[in-house]
Amino acid sequence: MTAACIFMGGCSGGNGYFDEPVSKSDFLMDTYMTVTVYNGSSSAPEKALSRAGELEKKWSVTDSSSEIYAADHSGGKPVTLSEDTADLVSFALSMNEKTDGALDISLYPVLREWGFTTGEYRVPEDSRITELLESVGCEKLSLDGRDITVPDGMSIDLGSVGKGRAGDEMIKTLKENGVTSAMLDLGGNIQLLGSKPDGSDFRIAVRHPSGEGNLAKVEVSDCAVITSGGYERFFEQDGNIYWHILDPKTGCPAHSGVVSATVIGKSGTLCDALSTSLFVMGTERAADLWRASDDFDYILVTDDGRAVITEGIENSFTLYDEFSSMTVEVVRREK
Amino acid sequence: MKNKNTAAAVVIAAAAVILLSSIAAVVISRRKPAGSTVEIISDGKVICTLDLSSEPDREITVEYKGRKNIIAIENGDIYMKEAECPDHTCMKTGRLSEAGVPIVCLPNHLIIRYKNGGGDTDAAA
Numbered sequence: 488m489t490a491a492c493i494f495m496g497g498c499s500g501g502n503g504y505f506d507e508p509v510s511k512s513d514f515l516m517d518t519y520m521t522v523t524v525y526n527g528s529s530s531a532p533e534k535a536l537s538r539a540g541e542l543e544k545k546w547s548v549t550d551s552s553s554e555i556y557a558a559d560h561s562g563g564k565p566v567t568l569s570e571d572t573a574d575l576v577s578f579a580l581s582m583n584e585k586t587d588g589a590l591d592i593s594l595y596p597v598l599r600e601w602g603f604t605t606g607e608y609r610v611p612e613d614s615r616i617t618e619l620l621e622s623v624g625c626e627k628l629s630l631d632g633r634d635i636t637v638p639d640g641m642s643i644d645l646g647s648v649g650k651g652r653a654g655d656e657m658i659k660t661l662k663e664n665g666v667t668s669a670m671l672d673l674g675g676n677i678q679l680l681g682s683k684p685d686g687s688d689f690r691i692a693v694r695h696p697s698g699e700g701n702l703a704k705v706e707v708s709d710c711a712v713i714t715s716g717g718y719e720r721f722f723e724q725d726g727n728i729y730w731h732i733l734d735p736k737t738g739c740p741a742h743s744g745v746v747s748a749t750v751i752g753k754s755g756t757l758c759d760a761l762s763t764s765l766f767v768m769g770t771e772r773a774a775d776l777w778r779a780s781d782d783f784d785y786i787l788v789t790d791d792g793r794a795v796i797t798e799g800i801e802n803s804f805t806l807y808d809e810f811s812s813m814t815v816e817v818v819r820r821e822k
Numbered sequence: 823m824k825n826k827n828t829a830a831a832v833v834i835a836a837a838a839v840i841l842l843s844s845i846a847a848v849v850i851s852r853r854k855p856a857g858s859t860v861e862i863i864s865d866g867k868v869i870c871t872l873d874l875s876s877e878p879d880r881e882i883t884v885e886y887k888g889r890k891n892i893i894a895i896e897n898g899d900i901y902m903k904e905a906e907c908p909d910h911t912c913m914k915t916g917r918l919s920e921a922g923v924p925i926v927c928l929p930n931h932l933i934i935r936y937k938n939g940g941g942d943t944d945a946a947a
Binding site for chain 1: 866907908910911914915916919923924926928929931933941942943944945946947
């Protein structure tokens with residue numbers, strides 16, 4: 488793996504912050520990751536990326552030496568996972584219950600059939616999807632401590648939660664290296680440590696669902712801002728657009744009315760899982776889940792041109808001028 | 823660790839850019855207004871820095887492991903016109919927007935991004 492080291496400075500000023508931020512990038516987890524730190528050890532970005540590299544080795548679906556590959560090719564026998572992997576699988580299984588199946592790490596064979604894992608896109612026959620869905624479902628998996636059993640014919644992948652967890656682990660590494668102000672850009676998953684050196688919030692743009700340009704911005708600190716949108720990976724066939732976020736119940740691209748879901752909260756792992764889940768669940772179920780929780784906010788953009796946001800983010804959310812006529816609906820704790 | 827093939831690919835890519843962008847040196851040496859400077863990064867190395875506010879319409883070809891990407895500059899916009907990669911996600915990204923979202927061709931390790939983030943935001947999600 489080639490590390491792209493782009494130092495933009497590094498001398499520490501009198502206040503403990505670098506005169507210029509130190510930034511480092513690498514291709515990891517099927518994305519381009521950039522770590523920027525404003526103080527602490529100048530080697531912290533490299534260490535954070537190396538932690539992401541460690542996790543990628545454990546979680547890759549295609550690397551025959553990974554733990555996930557071992558579980559997927561075990562022929563139904565138990566496989567002992569590392570603590571990193573077992574913790575994340577356990578979290579994903581709990582999210583499967585919490586989202587009533589909207590997040591499902593066992594959907595991988597269906598995703599592969601559509602070609603979203605390779606870029607060789609195709610629309611599968613209905614009968615093939617039905618057949619594959621018979622081998623999908625988290626209730627068929629068993630996790631006993633660190634021992635996982637993936638039944639023969641099933642496969643799991645941690646793509647819907649892995650980058651978020653990697654971000655949380657990278658933030659831990661940065662903290663261990665004296666960093667209190669940093670920004671991680673993990674291919675559009677943004678994770679922030681502290682605020683900017685002048686104490687102000689980071690300004691994070693929310694992409695327009697078309698994928699071109701930005702719809703809004705949020706001003707936030709010390710949290711993750713993670714978006715799932717159809718624009719990230721899709722193909723067009725016979726005038727129809729097929730995107731990579733599938734509804735586990737149908738095995739087809741999710742059409743809940745939500746075309747982009749941004750989740751903001753302290754835990755990158757949770758925000759990553761929820762951005763996919765809320766896209767699948769739609770606005771009503773998303774609001775129900777939010778009211779039953781206290782650890783995230785969201786911005787949902789709908790196919791009829793509305794932005795639905797939760798009240799926790801109301802004061803830090805601004806639409807760009809060209810979208811200022813868009814309807815913004817605020818979801819509140821009390822209906 | 824960089825192997826010899828990768829190093830050779832970077833050299834070829836850099837050479838291709840130099841050949842196809844005869845005025846690049848002039849552009850790079852100009853003083854650039856904040857926010858409009860774009861970097862093209864091939865396999866981790868910045869191979870080209872452009873000021874889109876004064877860049878003429880042209881195409882830049884970058885090669886990585888024998889696979890080509892054609893980057894187009896038109897009326898001050900930059901986008902991926904062609905890409906020898908399986909998914910063409912980079913082409914679907916469209917024109918580089920001013921606030922944070924880079925154009926990324928993962929299979930060919932090619933990034934087009936604003937040098938200082940661009941626009942009025944620090945990043946885009």
